[in-house]
Amino acid sequence: MLADVSVTGQGGLSRRLTRGLLDQVTPGLRWAVAVVLLGVSGLFGGLDTVPEPPAETVAAGTPVHGGPWEVTVEAAAVYRELGKLRLEKETNRWLVVTATVRITAHESTMPPSDLLTLTGVAGLINPTPAEEALDRDKSIMRRLQPDMPERILFIWEQSGDAPVPTSITVAVEQRTYREDSLSGAWYWMDVDGKGEDEPAGRVTVPVRTDLAPPIASPSPSVAASPSTSPKPAANRTPSAGPTP
């Protein structure tokens, strides 16, 4: 189209000259136009990093898919005593979130300590749970198996000076299966590589305060690893190994 435009409007020579000039100029002109368009776009935020959409907030009992796991937060409760777990201060309290975790990855997975985080709760002694235990026998949660959902007790310690929450919001961590830029292998990793991902979802759950402690009296015949201390201990896993 451009090549047909004559500068002088006279004769074939001028038309050929014009076409030749445009052939020379056009490739550079295209780049110039592209750069100008990008610049203009950038001025209006076109080159800004697009923030992830905020995670959806769902009700208790709704499964949240976080990549290699699916978490269904079911309940939350506050306890003054919890079996043989010891509070840092006697005036503190335990905040227990019950959730069912199903591994959706194709192999056994050990969920991270920050699988669940609480928002809007004042006075947490530590942002990660002090204890994560299987509800079935109160043993420490470690490796979970694919497609074998486990109900887990996530236990935080809250300062007794902070108010007891009436409801809490639980954020479910997520991972994505992607290529490691260093090794080229594929792993479940943070989505952005910085650990600053939006959670897979948030769950709002009311907090009950009138319940009997769930692990106050574990039955010796059922409890595989009686909860004897706040941290995992070597003697909490039954051994099939030789006696030293």
Add this chain to the structure above:
Amino acid sequence: MKLLRRLGTAAFVLAALAAGQAVVSAEPNLNHALRPFPVAGEVGAEVAARTFTARVQLVRCAAALRIGEHVLDTQGVWIVAKLRVGARFKPTSIAYAAARDGAGKVYQTSDRVSLDLVSGGLTMQPGLPYEGEIAIEVPTASAGSLTLLLADNSLDQRMDSMAEIRLPISDGSACSAEPTTLLAPKAVS
């Protein structure tokens, strides 16, 4: 003529890009390219991996394990395999044991129970084999299509041999309802 030359160049570039993409897509990803080297065997036969030998002697399944005074239940079933294992050329340990089902899902030995035989806790000397039992919890529906996987590295099994032994359990729903016990590892001559 010039236009034809440009079209030809563009077609050549596109063809080169397509060929490159085809080469890259030939392997699913690097994990697949670096997968372990399987050494397959059957129950009752000795399988020789790079650093160890393994033989599955017996297989059974149960709804629960009894370890001392503890009873470990599961929402699936426990697969219990009696193994005879040994080091080949130098002191070594088996630090990875899992069961893979027909759908490709991999269930590692549970850390609800300590299994020295396959958790790296037992260093075997060449010529001094050990026998003992291990347990893996799997969904009931997967019990009929399992292959036992054994390797000497707990963290990274890539580019090394892995023993793969088919476990002849026909029906997970027919497993014993009674808790079963595990034989602790012991040296055999």
